[in-house]
Amino acid sequence: MPETQLPGDGTSGPDTEAPFTPKGPINEMWAARPHWVRRGEAFFHVLRVKFAHAVLLPELSPDQAYDLRQTVRQEGQLTHGYVLMCALAAGIAILGLLQSSTAVVIGAMLVSPLMSPIAAMGFGFASLDGHRIRDSIRVVAIGAGIGIATGIVLTWLSPIRNATPEILARTEPNLLDLAVALFSGIAGGYSTVIGKGGTAIGVAIATALMPPLTVIGYGIGVLQPMFALGALLLFLTNLAAITFAFALIARLSGAARPFGKVEWTPRYATILVGPSLRWRHHSR
Numbered sequence: 478m479p480e481t482q483l484p485g486d487g488t489s490g491p492d493t494e495a496p497f498t499p500k501g502p503i504n505e506m507w508a509a510r511p512h513w514v515r516r517g518e519a520f521f522h523v524l525r526v527k528f529a530h531a532v533l534l535p536e537l538s539p540d541q542a543y544d545l546r547q548t549v550r551q552e553g554q555l556t557h558g559y560v561l562m563c564a565l566a567a568g569i570a571i572l573g574l575l576q577s578s579t580a581v582v583i584g585a586m587l588v589s590p591l592m593s594p595i596a597a598m599g600f601g602f603a604s605l606d607g608h609r610i611r612d613s614i615r616v617v618a619i620g621a622g623i624g625i626a627t628g629i630v631l632t633w634l635s636p637i638r639n640a641t642p643e644i645l646a647r648t649e650p651n652l653l654d655l656a657v658a659l660f661s662g663i664a665g666g667y668s669t670v671i672g673k674g675g676t677a678i679g680v681a682i683a684t685a686l687m688p689p690l691t692v693i694g695y696g697i698g699v700l701q702p703m704f705a706l707g708a709l710l711l712f713l714t715n716l717a718a719i720t721f722a723f724a725l726i727a728r729l730s731g732a733a734r735p736f737g738k739v740e741w742t743p744r745y746a747t748i749l750v751g752p753s754l755r756w757r758h759h760s761r
Contacts, residue, residue, distance in 0.1 A: 537670070542732045546600060549669065550609070553597030555616045562590045563620040563687075567627035571691040575632075577641035582688055589687040591620050595716065596669060599662075599723025603733030617716070621690050628694020638699055647685075647692045648707035650714055658715040662722025669723070670730045686715055 537545065566589035573581025594616035601609030632638060689712040696705030727733040 537731045542730075542734075545670065545732050546734065549593075549597050549600050553594040553613055553616060555594075555619060559590050559593075559616070559620065560623060562588060563623040564627055566590070566687045567624040567691050567694075568631060570624075570688045571628045571631045571695065572635075574641060574643045574647075574688060574691060574695065575635055575637050575639075577643045579643065582643060582685075585687050585691075586685055591617065591686045592665065592719075594620065595686075595719050596665065596723050599666065599720045600727045600733060602720060603724040603727035606734065621712070624687055624690030625694045625697070628691035629698045630694075631691075632695045632698030640699075640701075640704070643688075644692055644695060644704070647689050647711055648696075648704045650707065650711035654711060655714050655718055658718035659722055662719035663726060665719065666723040666726030670726055670732055686712065686719075689715070 566585045569588060570582060570585035573579075573585060594613045598610060598613035598617065601607075601613055689708040692708035693705045693712070696702060696708060724733075
């Protein structure tokens with residue numbers, strides 16, 4: 478039985494990717510797109526041809542890339558199951574943190590579904606697809622909110638509120654945490670492209686997305702704002718690094734949709750191309 482999707486989960490619109498056919502003023506904007514956009518397309522093409530093959534990164538066919546994008550998109554949607562698993566993962570994480578049990582915290586990392594919408598976000602950035610990016614950010618934000626709220630509630634209800642080593646370890650992020658998240662994101666993106674999802678288990682353990690969120694809730698629950706801020710910084714660091722890594726792998730492998738087929742909107746087209754059009758108008 479298919480899982481029920483929640484309202485406003487970003488599934489509106491066509492499920493297929495129609496060729497990019499700009500209309501009206503956007504047509505002129507796209508034709509006059511900035512030079513750096515064209516240079517960016519050429520740059521990624523060279524990387525994909527020269528570098529990607531050197532590191533055994535497969536170059537996907539158009540059909541394979543399309544199927545992969547649809548799979549990543551569907552797995553990153555907002556569903557009732559996603560909400561439930563976020564709440565369960567957060568509950569496991571905060572209880573493991575309060576007990577200083579590494580095994581329980583690892584279990585929470587495995588249960589957490591946050592990696593799926595983050596992967597979808599990375600694919601959206603790789604294609605400069607504003608619609609996909611907004612949908613993915615919404616799903617990640619909802620999951621993060623559930624994690625924080627669960628952490629607050631269970632901290633209030635718990636008779637044990639001492640700051641354990643497991644909690645303190647997530648309140649002081651450093652550059653090593655950023656490096657771990659970056660390498661883990663690359664591993665996750667690579668495993669997604671080559672179709673070996675088992676590697677995602679190791680990525681989930683290494684990046685630890687849900688525990689920092691529950692530590693934010695813990696910091697709020699015990700009125701320790703510095704704990705909450707430190708854990709928030711750790712989560713945002715992991716989020717940014719993983720998203721960047723997925724976007725990089727998606728672009729290098731050809732899994733991302735070509736820039737020329739992006740679903741542009743007037744606002745995004747104006748921001749990206751408008752200054753170039755004004756410069757051309759004044760230079761005449």
